[in-house]
Amino acid sequence: MYHLTALVTCLALLAYFLISFQVGKARATYGVKAPAVSGNPDFERIYRVQMNMLEWMPVFLPALWLFAIYVSDAIAAALGVVWIIGRILYMIGYTKAANKRGPGFGIQASAAIILWLGATIGILWRLIHA
Template identity: 70%
Template sequence: MFHFTALVTCLAIALYFFTCIQVAKARAAFGIKAPAITGNPDFERVFRVQMNTLEWMPIFLPSLWLFAIYISDPIAAAIGLVWIVGRALYLTGYSQAAEKRSRGFGIQALAAGVLWLGALGAIVWRLIHA
């Protein structure tokens, strides 16, 4: 069973849901009516956090699960937590100023890359040694 990875998946979804709520709050605070996505730089940064998180979910989630299946559930979950921390840092940094997003982005990108490369390596290893 993959209980740790399942829990991290739920936490990642909760983080994404939180970004959705932040966008709704920012729409109200800055008077940006849907479907508009521009008009206030503070709103646009909050919106980009949500969209960038959404853009990374299809990279992160399959990589997380493949790593858990082919390598280790607890290690995948630990790296997944690093990804979540990186996304949280990205959220707090980018919400303040565009220049403050890099550290969180780098952390989450590295975590996703480790998950993907680890999964790919394990799959290829098993194919070669099957």
């Protein structure tokens, strides 16, 4: 069973939901009516936080689960928490200024790459040693 990875998956989805909620609040705060996604730089940064997370989730989630299956549930979950922390730091930095998004982006990208690389190596290892 992969209880830790499942819990981290739920936490990642919660983080995405909360970030999406921030976009709705920002629409009201900055007067950006749907379907517009531009017009106020403060709104646009919050919107890009949500979109960037959405863009990374198809990389993160399969890599997270494949790593859990082929390497370790606990390590996958730990890396998943690092990814979530990176996403939160990305949000905090980017909502202040675009040039402050780098550290959070680097953390989450590194975690995702480690998950993908570990999963790939784990799969190949099992194929070779099957």
